[in-house]
Amino acid sequence: MVKISRNIVTTQLQLFFLVAFLLFIFKIFFGSSDYVYLRILLDLLISASIFFLLLALVRFENSRTTAPLSLIMNVGILSAIMFFIITFSDYLMPGIFDNINLKLKNPGLVYDIVSVFYVLVFIGFVSYFLLTLRHFFFLNQGRNVRIYFNTMMIFFILASLSGNFFQAENVSFLSSTFLIVSVLLMVFNSIRISWIAFLSKKEKIYLLLLSFVITTLFIVNISNSSGDNIHSQMINAFSPSLKQFNVIVMVYGSIYFLILFFTTLFHLPTAEAYDRKAQEVTSLQYFSKLITEVLDFNDLAETVTDIAQKLSGSKATWIIWKNGAKQNSLAAKNIGFVESDKVTKQILERISFENLTSTRTFNIKEKISENPASNSLAVVSVSPIKTRGDTQGILVAAKGSGQIFTQDDLNAMETFSDYASVAIENSRLLEESIEKERLEKELDVAREIQRKILPLQVPVYPNLQVASVFIPAFEVGGDYYDFFKITETKLGFVIADVSGKGISAAFIMAEVKGIFESLSKTIERPKEILIKANEILKEALDSKTFVSAAYGYFDLAEKKLVFSRAGHCPLFLLRGGDSKQIRPSGLGLGLSDTDYFEKTLEEYSIDLNENDTIVLYTDGVTEAKNELLEDFGDKLFLQALQSNINLTAEELSNTIIKEITVFSSGHEQYDDITLVIFKWQQ
């Protein structure tokens, strides 16, 4: 875009230079002819040159955004330069022309070059002034503004030309009429100066000075241009219309800047109040934007105190934040933490978090510092910052002696602390939901791992029913069970529970599965498998993680069950009407070194009878809780098993799970539930 607009500017400039060249040619051939058509042609050329230069400047202006004040500064500099040129032309030009006449053979040509160049410079000045005035005019975005300005421009041109062409007695009133209308339009178009209202007090003072200087310069330049000096003569000799146009634009400028000067002068007394209001509006706008953007709590606190300081015009601001039983000073602005803590103490002696529901003020009584700079604080306003309906923080703004908090200040702080509360609440909620989402994602992964680790189906044998039920907890509990077909007549099984929860437990489960899968292929005796597993896991796990496990196998040919227990829940044997908890000695895996583990580990063997039911489970079963936080427990578990003992293994496991579900319906399932049931039927 920049490139394109630059190209356009170049084209306009080329046209301007072309016209300028034509002007030069014209001067060489015709000089200052009195022939009317030639004068019209000359004025057309001049108009064309001003027109193209204006177009080029407009494009150039539009390609960048300029503050009104810097544009005014430019006008000031240019009018000063103009002043110097006009003043010095009286002294320098005669000398130059004398030199030309003396030294050169063809002084007319050089004279023409110099005068065309001189005129072009003034065309440049006038174009820039006009452009800047046009820019200010369009700062007022009223309706029909374009028409007002264009009408004025037409009258400018008419007034300029008429002076030149209607000099006869009977038509000279036309020229005066056009001039009067032009001046009226200038005044009318200059009174729309609302843009200065948006300037700060400092900028208004600056503008006042500038507009005064510029008005003076313009008036001086007008009187210089209309007088009988070299400058005036040169321009007049070139084209009387141009001279007239030049004066008209300068008059417009002086009227505009004069009105600007007075308007600014009358705006000055209210400038400070306006500044404050504007500051409040921008701060609140900024803050409402902030609510949706800033996520980090500490960043937010910094911004809150920063804005509060500007908003209330305070010396220092900070936040008192309740952190459990303690209070912290946060994001202190323009005050040390030692001093702010002292003031905080004084505030909290007089009001508690709970009692502070709206903004109020306190005088600071005690000296807070030996340092006179920070000791000058005399009054504070305190506003509550509420989250979840409770006052969680206090926004403190402190002013020095001699300053007061006006009702406006307090209203602003009240509104602002409400905004701050919303923003802080938002950031807290967001943080929570991000954390929750992260945790849920992690648990999804953990559950997926667990789902893939556990067997898809139970092995099927003619004389051994096998059933298993697994119900994962929301936070993966680390339960694992598996079956291994060792030979055609030997079925290995393992049930284990990793300490801890979540993704780390899931990874350990995967490791445990690998260990048992490979060991079961090479070692037969449960005790030896567990010793080996303990040896591996003692190395692999950190000291606070361990695995409870029971490993065993059914020998279908020998009608025997052999198993060992490493810290896991006992095995239930239901035979006839009896039930038996079998709990051979054994430490959890990963708790102790091999020697001690081996020494304390027992192996247990059962000769199977018809209808023997063997139940393995994890503590999720017996520790399932009801709404009174009572455990399902061994007793209820055994009762449930015994009263349904005639069901198949499959039916029995489903029935037990149903009973557990009913029992714990009032309480969230906290741990994985695993239940494996074998039933021997020949």
Next chain:
Amino acid sequence: MAEFSTSVRENGDISIINLKGFLDAHTAPTLESNFTQLINDSKFKIVVNFENLAYISSAGLGVFMAYIESIRDNKGDIKLTNMSDKVFNIFDLLGFPLLYEIYKNEEEAIKKFSGS
């Protein structure tokens, strides 16, 4: 989940940690920081009183395993007292009585420290 808190008392050169509430994966860090603090202060004779402990999970048991080695290396010990049957059963299942000295009350544990 449920609440958990600890308090630490001194009895001569023996430190006594009282547990209260539910000790699980979420509340374990509280107890961990107690042990870390005691080890930093070179207090290696520790008695843990379970009287007010309602529940302990496997992650809770893990806390004791995490520190026992360095404490015993420094000629100290963690002795456990006043367990309810339910809590004892959880320790017992995993074989913890083979790894830790468990006493009926604090006095016995303290006496054991003084005796050895």
